[in-house]
Amino acid sequence: MISFNYETDFKLENEIQTSEWISKAIVSENCEEGELNYIFCSDDYLHKINVDFLNHDTLTDIISFDYSVGKELHGDIYISVERVAENAKDFKVSFDEELARVMIHGILHYCGYKDKSEIDAKLMRSKEDYYLKERFQS
Template sequence: MAIYFTNHQNKYKLKNKRKISNWIKEVSSNYEKEIGHITIIFSNDAYILEINKQYLNHNYFTDIITFDYSHERKIEGDIFISLDTVLENSKIYDVSFNNELLRVIIHGILHLLGFKDKEELDKTIMRENENKCLELFSTKYE
């Protein structure tokens, strides 16, 4: 199927869409899953807060919200990313905006692959998998 990148309320133009799509497909394959229909929506803090309140009853900003529609061997879903928070976090963690954005994108994909991050152990496992996926990107797709 396909991976779609779109914008909501901003004019961000993602570079290397093809490389990022191929990376996501390889990551999915490495976890023995196929890609279904995935939409990655770039937005701002206000829109993410609206979604967080409306669908999750959370009244706070976040960098990513993932709606998982996956089934059996195929991952599908909508991934909303706040570019405002990605930029803020890139400064906090002293990494480039692009590196932080890749981490957030793959974080959403890992959620679609079944990884959780509510408990401390799950957060550690999620971070280890993010790092592994980012290493793959830097060695093969940059």
């Protein structure tokens, strides 16, 4: 089950369509959907999590806590809508596209994809692009 939680004024306009898109991606990756929580928040909220839990004193757009068991995906995905908005401007894409990229990025990590090496990051980006195409052509 995918749930959307809000620690800021932001609210997804299309929770059902977004949830269906994420579920389809999970199945496409030969994984099973467990309890997945998206928490949309501010820079300050996510910065505090970054400092308290990861000892990183930086702003970020996403932090995910993976509780998956094998191929059954479980986790909490925190997303700073402020950071997503800034990144969308920097990358010259729409807010909706950048938000979708960040949302699917967290799921792809749970599916086992990494992004630390150049090769892994390239594969991750191609997977993101594939699912973004699915999202915005539907």
